[in-house]
Amino acid sequence: MNEKDIIVCRCSDISLYDLKKLMEQGYTSFVELKQIARIGMGPCQGRTCSLLVLKELAKFLDVPFETLTPPTVRPTMSALKLKMIAKGKNNEEQR
Amino acid sequence: MKHYDVVVVGAGPAGMACAINATKHGLTVLLVERDDFLGGQLIKQTHMFFGSEKQYAKTRGIDIATILKKELLKQDHVDIMLDTSALAIYDDKVITLLNHHDYIKVKANAIVVATGASEKVLAFPNNDLPGIYGAGAVQTLMNVHGVKPGKSVVMVGAGNIGLIVSYQLLQAGVDVKAVVEASDSIGGYLVHAQKLRRLGVPILTNHSVKEAHGATALEELIIWKLDENFSGIAGTEKRIETDTCCLSVGLKPSSEMLRQAGAEMTYVRSLGGYVPYINQNHETTVNNLFVCGDVSGIEEASSAMVEGFIVGLTLANRFKNVPNFSVLMTDLKTQLKDLRAGETGEHIMKGIKQIMRGDHHA
Numbered sequence: 001m002n003e004k005d006i007i008v009c010r011c012s013d014i015s016l017y018d019l020k021k022l023m024e025q026g027y028t029s030f031v032e033l034k035q036i037a038r039i040g041m042g043p044c045q046g047r048t049c050s051l052l053v054l055k056e057l058a059k060f061l062d063v064p065f066e067t068l069t070p071p072t073v074r075p076t077m078s079a080l081k082l083k084m085i086a087k088g089k090n091n092e093e094q095r
Numbered sequence: 096m097k098h099y100d101v102v103v104v105g106a107g108p109a110g111m112a113c114a115i116n117a118t119k120h121g122l123t124v125l126l127v128e129r130d131d132f133l134g135g136q137l138i139k140q141t142h143m144f145f146g147s148e149k150q151y152a153k154t155r156g157i158d159i160a161t162i163l164k165k166e167l168l169k170q171d172h173v174d175i176m177l178d179t180s181a182l183a184i185y186d187d188k189v190i191t192l193l194n195h196h197d198y199i200k201v202k203a204n205a206i207v208v209a210t211g212a213s214e215k216v217l218a219f220p221n222n223d224l225p226g227i228y229g230a231g232a233v234q235t236l237m238n239v240h241g242v243k244p245g246k247s248v249v250m251v252g253a254g255n256i257g258l259i260v261s262y263q264l265l266q267a268g269v270d271v272k273a274v275v276e277a278s279d280s281i282g283g284y285l286v287h288a289q290k291l292r293r294l295g296v297p298i299l300t301n302h303s304v305k306e307a308h309g310a311t312a313l314e315e316l317i318i319w320k321l322d323e324n325f326s327g328i329a330g331t332e333k334r335i336e337t338d339t340c341c342l343s344v345g346l347k348p349s350s351e352m353l354r355q356a357g358a359e360m361t362y363v364r365s366l367g368g369y370v371p372y373i374n375q376n377h378e379t380t381v382n383n384l385f386v387c388g389d390v391s392g393i394e395e396a397s398s399a400m401v402e403g404f405i406v407g408l409t410l411a412n413r414f415k416n417v418p419n420f421s422v423l424m425t426d427l428k429t430q431l432k433d434l435r436a437g438e439t440g441e442h443i444m445k446g447i448k449q450i451m452r453g454d455h456h457a
Contacts (some may be wrong), residue, residue, distance in 0.1 A: 002220055005220040006219060006220050006222060007218075038168055047213050047349065048213070051368065052216060057241065065362065066362045070360075070362075072354075073354040076182035076183050076191065077181060077183060077351065077352055078178065080193055081200065084193070084197070084198040088197070088200065
């Protein structure tokens with residue numbers, strides 16, 4: 001089975017092979033993986049990949065899944081351009 | 096900035112029911128929906144529902160969506176925004192929305208998150224080949240857009256969704272080659288499984304996908320038998336020629352927005368994933384932030400609706416006095432209890448016990 005062909009994070013095109021390499025290098029929390037490989041930072045914002053990644057982390061660290069910290073969720077829930085926020089200033093003036 | 100008593104995020108069965116009950120009892124409500132239609136997953140459901148008459152049993156899901164929609168549009172104090180994504184919830188109960196390119200701020204006294212669930216995925220070699228779909232996508236293609244996903248299909252997962260979608264695929268003229276299920280038994284209702292078996296579709300328990308092959312799109316799927324630890328057994332591989340594979344390996348609550356809003360969460364396997372701690376009224380640990388439907392645990396549309404009605408009524412009674420509140424609430428709670436009777440319900444109740452707290456706001 002070629003782990004390079006198993007896609008874990010579709011948005012950033014990270015395979016199981018890539019993920020295992022990263023974990024072996026010491027990136028063993030979701031937030032670190034996010035920062036180093038952009039896992040969970042694409043259009044899906046971790047909705048598709050996070051359970052798969054956490055499952056692999058639990059296996060690698062040999063700890064129960066429940067003990068792992070899931071990714072932090074910050075505003076906004078989907079990507080938008082700064083221009084849109086700037087244009088939204090009229091929101092304040094309405095009642 | 097517009098101000099509402101209640102902003103409901105998600106217009107599936109739970110969100111619609113909540114909006115109906117809140118506005119019926121005099122609250123101003125904004126219902127926000129990402130899609131351009133009301134009804135959520137209900138509009139993809141061509142089969143008749145179980146449950147009791149109060150949750151429209153024996154009615155097709157798509158028709159339940161129409162019933163709820165009619166009821167909702169009758170109300171005077173509800174605004175509906177379609178094609179609108181909720182972006183974030185802030186401490187002062189300001190919620191930001193995106194409608195096409197418009198960034199909109201709205202203020203609420205209470206926010207209800209009824210964002211439902213998303214599909215789980217499976218990791219196997221070449222799982223990114225075109226032709227490999229989630230069951231939800233297949234239902235959207237067939238039942239919303241009238242598009243056949245392929246000529247033949249292998250369904251992965253024998254829960255209710257896997258079984259029902261397999262039957263719908265057969266109805267659409269797609270050759271369902273097999274349903275494979277990793278566990279040792281069929282998870283869905285046997286009535287659905289028997290319909291498939293009568294039509295000659297093999298349901299293979301203790302089986303899963305080993306790998307997919309294809310040059311530019313799916314051409315064949317290799318399945319194999321699993322041992323008791325869910326590892327594949329070498330030598331048991333079977334090759335199935337197919338252009339479509341449909342994954343129906345479970346749902347997880349789309350609860351990310353609750354985490355963003357600061358609600359305390361925990362992982363509960365029997366509820367499908369990360370869910371918020373709630374009290375009897377379905378209020379999270381954040382004051383005036385409520386949940387209903389699959390976002391606080393994967394169940395069915397019937398219970399999602401009842402939860403929605405419960406939250407709507409709770410809010411109405413919190414901000415305005417509902418004269419016959421306790422009678423109405425007792426009826427709804429009884430409905431929910433009845434829906435959760437039986438084996439599946441027991442499993443769900445165990446999960447709910449893990450997140451239910453007496454009252455974290457007391």
